[in-house]
Amino acid sequence: MKQIRTYNYTQKPKKWITLLYSMLTLLIITFPLVIYIFIYHISSHLISVPLYIFLFILFIITLGIGIYTTIRFLIYATREIVTSKYELALKDVIIQHTDEIIILLDMFGKILSINPSLTAILKYDKEEIINQPFRIILYEKSFEDSIRLRDLLLSRFRDVFKGYEAEIVLPCKVQHYSEIKSIAFKLIPVFQDNNLQYILAIGRVIQSDFLTSNYLKTEYAEFIIDNNIRMVNLLSYRLTRNLEPYLDKREIIRIQLGLQEAIINAIEHGNLEIDFETKSRLKKLEGNYWDHVLDICNKDNLEKRKIKVEYHLSANGVKYIIRDEGKGFDWKQYVAATPNGNLIDNYHGVGLTMLQDIFEVSFNENGNEITLVKHFA
Secondary structure (H helix, E strand, C coil): CCCCCCCCCCCCCCCHHHHHHHHHHHHHHHHHHHHHHHHHHCCCCCCCCCCHHHHHHHHHHHHHHHHHHHHHHHHHHHHHHHHHHHHHHHHHHHHCCCCEEEEEECCCCEEEEECHHHHHHHCCHHHHHHHCCCHHEEHHHHHHHHHHHHHHHHHHHHHHHHEEEEEEEEECCCCCCCCCCEEEEEEEEEEEEEEEEEEEEEEEEEEEECHHHHHHHCCEEEEEEEECHHHHHHHHHHHHCCCCCCCHHHHHHHHHHHHHEEEEEEEHHHHHCCCHHHHHHHHHCCCHHHHHHHHHHHHHHHHCCCCCEEEEECCCCCEEEEEECCCCCCCCHHHHCCCCCCCCCCCCCCHHHHHHHHCEEEEECCCEEEEEEEEEC
C-alpha cells in the first residue's frame, strides 16, 4: 500500500510571527508613554541628554525594524494569497473539466460534493446524490450476490482510515439506464491535525480496447501473486477485460465476482490454511477479519506461498486455472453430498455453489487447484 503525507488544510501561524506581532503592538502602544517619560526625566534633570538621545534612537530603530518586518511579511502574505487564489481557480477549472470522476466523502463514506464528470458519466444530478452513501452509485446486484465484494470495499476504506491510499475497481450503474460501467477508484485520505476529515475518491472509467474488441482471437496469461487480497479485485478485472465482445456486461461482473471468490478461497483456505471453524470464530471478533487472519496464520505460509492463476481465452470460451500451495481439501464430499452432483449449498459451501452457478467447475486430485470454464454462446 502507498502511504501518503497528511496535509493540514488549515495553516497555523508560526510562533515567531505571533511574537513579532506582540512586540510590535507593545512598541506602538508604549510609544507615547516612552516619549512622555523621556521628556519628564529630561525636564527633571533625572537623565542626561546624550543618554536620552541614545535610548530614543534605540527605541526608534527597534520600532522601525518591527514595522519593516511586518510590512515585508504582509507583502509576502498578500502574494501567497494571490498565488493560492490562482492555484485554487486553476484546480477548480481542472476539476470541472476533467474526464475523471471526483467525489468528496466524509469520514463515514457520505457524499459531500461531486464534479460534473460524475453527472455526465453516470447521469446523477447533484441534488439527488449529495448526502447519500457512496454505495448509491454502485451496481447493487453485484453486492447482493457477493459478500466478498462488500468485504473488499470495506477493507479498502479501512486502509484509508489508517492513512493509506487505496485502489479498487467497482461496477457502477448509469442512472435511469441499463448500462453498467467499470470504474477504477483511487481513495485518498485527507487529514487535519492527524484526524481523518475527508476521503477523496477519484474514478476513471475503464474503456474497451478497440484492437482487442475487434481483432483479438486468443490470449494466454499467467500471474503469480502473493497472499495479498488487495490485489484480488484488480486482478479479477485484468482477467476479464477482454470478454466484452463475447459476454454481456452483467455476466462479466458475475465472472469477476466468481474469480474473486476463488482466488480469496485459495489464499484463505489454501495457502494460509484457515479452516471454516477458525474463520467462523475470527468473523465474530471485533475489528478487521483479515487483520485477525494475519495475526494467527503461519508467517512462512504468508510470505513464501504463492497463488498461480492461468488464463486462456479463445473464440469458444474462457478458462481460468487457480492453484495454491496449500494441502488442498476433500472436494469430493461436496459433490457426493447431493444426488445430482451439485456442490453442497450450506454456510461453508456458498462460495463453491456460486462458482458452479457461473462456471463449469473441476478440481485436481489434491484439491489445491480449481479450473473454471465459461463457454460462449
